[in-house]
Amino acid sequence: MDNFINQIGLYALPLSGSTLLAYGVYQLILDLRKSDQKRVLDRLTDRVRSEERKSADSILRRRYEPKTAISAALAKLSVVAWLQRALDQACIEWSAPRALLNLVTLALFSFVGLYMLQWNPIVAACIAAAILLMPLVVIHVKRKMRLNRMMNQLPDVFELMSQALRAGHSLANAIQLVGQQLPDPAGTEFAIVFQEQNLGVKIEDSLKNMADRLDLMDVRFFVTAVLIQRTTGGDLAAVLDNISAVIRDRIKLFGQVKALTAEGRLSGWVLFALPIAVFGMEMVVNPDYGRVLLEDPIGRYCLIGAGVSQLLGLAMIQKIVNIKV
CATH class of the missing domain: 1.20.81 (Receptor-associated Protein)
Incomplete structure (x- = not known):
């Protein structure tokens, strides 16, 4: 069974690499074509734009530029529409269909590569999921900060x-x-x-x-x-x-509420970070004791359950202290 899986991975890795290379060449050609569209849009607006307004120009170009067949098909998905709105709100000069394709391709390629390097499939899947989700977290943080400004x-x-x-x-x-x-x-x-x-x-x-x-x-x-x-x-x-x-009055009230709920938000982060810090200290002080959770199958399930519980607890605390004004 393991040999069969290894053979599948052996064939899948070159296929994924060639697919990623072809997709990169396709995106390069698409970017070169967009330079002509930029000149047309600049002639239509008929004005010189400053560096501070490049983000506005990019949003307009992205809105009125012609879409490829893949982008048009992906644009019909609700998750792509949500991602495009988040990108616009964060003022990130990406197209949602392109960004989603890039992230999914990178995550799949990372999973196949780590699996071929004899990594544990669960660990490889977690790393690939982190590669897929971390840019989305960054987009969410930038979006929230920009909307607050x-x-x-x-x-x-x-x-x-x-x-x-x-x-x-x-x-x-x-x-x-x-x-x-x-x-x-x-x-x-x-x-x-x-x-x-x-x-x-x-x-x-x-x-x-x-x-x-x-x-x-x-x-x-x-x-x-x-x-x-x-x-x-x-x-x-x-x-x-x-x-x-x-x-102005609502912003002032929001600042007062935020100050009153600061203790609750800090408690949530402390409770979230404390088990991680204790486990890290345990791995330094007594590695054999902590290694049981990593090597034993039951220990790994316990770690997964603890991680999910930590995330749910943090989300619940943040929901409680996030008071709408």
Whole structure:
């Protein structure tokens, strides 16, 4: 049975390597073709862009560029749509179908390679799963940090727009001013809205795209206020001032809640790290005692169960202390 599995791995490794090489060449050709699409988009926008707005340009190029058959098929999957939204929210210049294909290919290739090196199949599968999941964790962390920065910037955004409207500027000019004056993420997101208008998209649709892209309640309030004002009329500057004041109060309250729940969050991380630290010390002080958990089949199952329990406990504690404001 082992010889049969080894023969399968022996044939699978060259096949995986050749597949990975062919996929890399395909992506290289695709990148070379995209340079022409970039020049076309630059001519359409007809303006010189600064380094701070490259992320906005990349999102627009990714949205309007033609898709391959594989990308079009993968784009219909809900997980790909979720990943694309997370990439946009994290301002990472990746295409979700491409990123998913790259991660899955790398994970499979890593598993086959480790198995051919006589690694334990369970360990090889865990490493391959970690290779697949770690980039997703990084994307989630960057997304969360960027959305928090966006939420903290919103009061300044609305105050700047309110002042611009009172000075006689149009809504489009106020959006352009925010895109030019404020740093990422607010500047980048509003620059995308302004550039979409230059490409012929209605301002209402551009604002709805931003609300869907960011998925922040405060941004949806702003978009709803703008849509109502453009339909029924009213003082948009005063509405923006009110929204800005409400957001500032909510940010202040959120900071107080975060300070009050800091002890609970720290307790969760301590309880999560303590068994790992104790096991590491045990492997240093008395390796024979700790090696039983690694070598004995029952010990390995105990480690897996303990790891799953630790993750569930950490998730439950974080859920308890994560109070919505």
